[in-house]
Amino acid sequence: MRELKYSQALSEGLVQAMDRDPGIFVTGIAVDYPSGIFGSTIEANQRFGPERIFDAPAMENALTGIAIGAAAMGKRPVIVHPRNDFMFLAFDQLINLAAKWKYMYAGNAGTVPIVVRAVIGKGWGQGATHSQSLHAPLAHFPGLTVMMPAFPMDAKGLTLAALQSDGPVVILEHRALYDTLGDVPEDAEPTPVGQARVVREGTDVTIVATSFMAYESVHAADELEKKGISAELIDPRTIRPLDTATILASVRKTGRLIIADTSWEMCGFASEVAALAAEQAFESLKAPVRRICFADCPAPVSQPLEAAFYPTASTIAAAAMVMLGRDGGSMDGIDREDGFKGPY
Amino acid sequence: MRELKYSQALSEGLVQAMDRDPGIFVTGIAVDYPSGIFGSTIEANQRFGPERIFDAPAMENALTGIAIGAAAMGKRPVIVHPRNDFMFLAFDQLINLAAKWKYMYAGNAGTVPIVVRAVIGKGWGQGATHSQSLHAPLAHFPGLTVMMPAFPMDAKGLTLAALQSDGPVVILEHRALYDTLGDVPEDAEPTPVGQARVVREGTDVTIVATSFMAYESVHAADELEKKGISAELIDPRTIRPLDTATILASVRKTGRLIIADTSWEMCGFASEVAALAAEQAFESLKAPVRRICFADCPAPVSQPLEAAFYPTASTIAAAAMVMLGRDGGSMDGIDREDGFKGPY
């Protein structure tokens, strides 16, 4: 299978979906720039032009309502937030209307299949308001499908799935993954919604990791293997609906659970998975679960502080070592340096 | 000690704080109406008048920014949302600015001690957009203090604590508790922030319950006692900072944990507490933890659907029976009917 970058995979998924469905259009700040949302909308822009890919003013809340209203008339609007932090401004339309539309009107007002693409920032001191990850709050409220592609094949597959979904979908894409490479099928195969990916099978410990942390976990698992530890790596891919069956089966097999997430611990996704195991796989657990999340403070800017703020592959690997009673010596050596220098 | 209603306790706390601190003012929709936010601002309005208690247009986002700007100049603004669901519109100012202010400027821009009072709705078919509880998303992001008074003494105590806090505070008050009675000290004693209340001591099972569910849990604990089950009931009172020590000590003692919350399970507060136990009290746990939350759908309106949507005292009691291996026969009989008929 040919390799593509995450950004190319996003682009291919979008183009293939737009090819089949004339109702799809894409709007939001900068979607029609030559730089095309870090490359992900360039081809769509060239192929489908200003009728279906067009810029928008800075108006996050109304634009979301506008997408809802267009979707209610049969369109499939895609709106893009260059940073998902801007989406707070749209939470009312997203959570108080889109998420509840089908339910509140008992399906009698139809559905609103909007797709909100929003980018998670990280690195180069993007700071407290440009590097958050809003999946936990979005998943807390029933009604939204929340996707977090970690690998190029799912960047494409989830884009295709979102653009075939019946209801509103938020896709949180991670900026630090845009240049990563991976196998991507040529044809338009949607990733099944609510089905986790077992990235690698293992027997000693289950690592459930989202988005960029799934990418880090692969590296951690490689290092653990060298130390004779077999980690099973699960990328949930969709936060809501969550594939609890796959996660629980793995925990029942390994008896150990580490969750690595791209956000904070408190009422976050890591806590959700930990709670799931404590409630439904309790008898199988051989050790306390372990959550690996952001340091419990806003994201700082200065490099040494950023380094202390973000967990990495070594954080995950070290936690697994400790959990398995192996010398918990620092694994810092394994971390790759963050070469991100923008564009943001 | 004399008894007060929750609404009277909120009022007394506000009035005592305003008496001491001339910098406190209260604004938001309807705060100066004769009905005074279900009674909680009536006395303050009479005592301090339009200079310090004044109405506002419907402008949730800017009003929050305005509170921040006034606080930055030394004021202690209190803004009130008659329903906390409206607060989504203010999430940007609240989470992207107020919560990060002290940190992002390293304390060099001072602090923004705003207090946001927001009411949780329940009953009489208030429906999907007027009965949510936003504490999980608010607590997920570091920087806000999130309070949920369940009993009149804390309605007063937390109001006083919030109005002495250094940073931004959100107080989620539960509409269904406004008429409940309880002992309230006369003097201005703030509730310690980050310290849970052990509502009653017990040995068989720990029940951590928030807001209205704490109220329901007292009733459940009474019924359990009749069946010879000794439940330890913990009201966290503040969601962030969370008193993990008190919760963990109780779980280590009882070995069993039930969490009852006024919101959904997914990435919610119940999951947070379950994860905490699975991570830090794992060895003491004798049984799987149990989360008791909203049904996983938006809040419906029709009475039979509402009845199926909301967990109650009987849900909690039945869960405890099952956890202790006692016949899990329905405890429905114990539930009090919901007599709420507004005003909303």
Place this chain on the structure above:
Amino acid sequence: MDLAQPATVAQHQRSTMSQPDADTRIRLYKSLLRVRNCEETLAELYREQEMRTPTHFGVGQEAVAVGVSEAMAPDDVAYSHHRCHNHYLAKGGSILGLAAELYGRLDGCSEGRGGSVHLTARDQGFIVSSAILGQTVAVAVGSALAFKMDGESRVAVTFFGEAACEEGVFYESLNYASIHALPVLFVCENNLYSTESPLDVRQPQGTDLCERTKAFKVESERIDGNDVVAVHQAAAQSLALIRDGGGPRFLECMTYRWREHVGPNFDHEVGRTYRDKAELESWMKKCPVLRAGRGLVEDGLATDTELETWDGEIKTVIAKAIADARASDWPDPKTLFDNVE
């Protein structure tokens, strides 16, 4: 803004536009009767406390809903806010669907999931109402965007109260609709109050909402919202211009809410003082239904007996619908999770 003489505005309307024909005038009146009688009946029944849903009655404001709805084309769409019964009914929503929704029954237009503020009658072009201020203003603009993209000549109409103009989303929507010259008609029902708050705590002195929309290059007009003929004329003209590609337009309809903000009572009944009974009575004198009826009789288009007959006819229909609503099944708790995703 001269609230004392809103009629003068209507005069101006009449002079500048042709009267609707007799059939239309009669259709307008019958729709007014239907909406008014329906709301009055529901409001009185609400006192029995068997409708468990916070309800904002529209009594007194019917002419806006009726005048605009009757001017709309069959495939135009309408959106509304929390005070939505008038718009739902005027657009042709069934009385059973509304009454059963208030009673929380399966025959409700939202099957007991939405309640009074979340209505839908999609087949009639009434897409939805929603309870959060300003929400459906943006949503209507989105539907207009879809129409424009598809080259359809449909128009999206959104009904909202003047307090929605305090929310930022209103201006974001206005700006966007204007930039793209979208086929949307913004219908503001200015009833002078938001809950118990008068205009002066919510708008600067001398505010003219039409002036605001004009600054966004959206043509606008303030009209007498209690004169169904004036509303119909203004709406018909606006919709025609919008359909011709003239871009969005804004109508500020001056009107007045008779009953309390939420619930069936009259404010004076329950001792509220934010507005006095005299003000209410002065507006009741301008009752849109009576006025339209008088107009028909004066212009020789109907007799008083006919008015009474029509009134009796619709009341029978309403009674039947409400009986059906009360007899309708309760939703089955087993269906709690239907339509979540």
Place this chain on the structure above:
Amino acid sequence: MDLAQPATVAQHQRSTMSQPDADTRIRLYKSLLRVRNCEETLAELYREQEMRTPTHFGVGQEAVAVGVSEAMAPDDVAYSHHRCHNHYLAKGGSILGLAAELYGRLDGCSEGRGGSVHLTARDQGFIVSSAILGQTVAVAVGSALAFKMDGESRVAVTFFGEAACEEGVFYESLNYASIHALPVLFVCENNLYSTESPLDVRQPQGTDLCERTKAFKVESERIDGNDVVAVHQAAAQSLALIRDGGGPRFLECMTYRWREHVGPNFDHEVGRTYRDKAELESWMKKCPVLRAGRGLVEDGLATDTELETWDGEIKTVIAKAIADARASDWPDPKTLFDNVE
């Protein structure tokens, strides 16, 4: 809007207002030199990629920050947006505080926690800048509310770009400030672009932002943002009227960003085509610094040699400050959790 001749607006200014005195003119020029040289130096150093923070340079727009800041009273307060260096510096923020913040060091005004978009110089009355569009517009209104409640004669000034006028929070803030006649000056720097988007995709044809604010009963004026004297005069007059209780005012300052939206490059350097080099050059001809300098010489208030001397003096100061910034300590990871609550 006649962008070809923004100077004509300034003419009108001059005729209607008295010129600032010689000392003020010189102070304005020296501040311009300080801001310009500082930004230029930082921009060139930014290319070394040792400043790890997304940075929006303000080169070309200095006259707005300087003209307004120099007209402010010592206890007035200023707020800014993402393009904030000019405002921070013009209000008296230290060069070390800015440079060290870009280098992520402890001597940074936000000690490496905020970065380029989160600056503060509270002692100088520069409260904060923030990166989310429109945020600090509302915040400034809140500070003005505090001043009014305390009967102080202070004014809050908020600097923002024209794209903030696309966000709803701007209109909510405008409405509120106007209702309460709050002492706030809204300063919009209209540089014709939001990132790479020109005005016409963000505003309806023929939009005049001043017309919008007037519809909210907020007096407004469009001025030449590259003429520091005109800006100073307009700001001084506005601030005086606001201080006298005249309520909020809005200034739309027409100006132009020389470098790319974020980062140190010129758009043509990196092949961006959303605006052409000719447009940039036409605006560089209107350079606010050169223009102010020429004015001083023409009016006999300074000689070319003096201008050069001042330029040299400030460059030395800047070089020293930047050296100090690079020598400044890194924040200790142990302090990661300071100032969270």
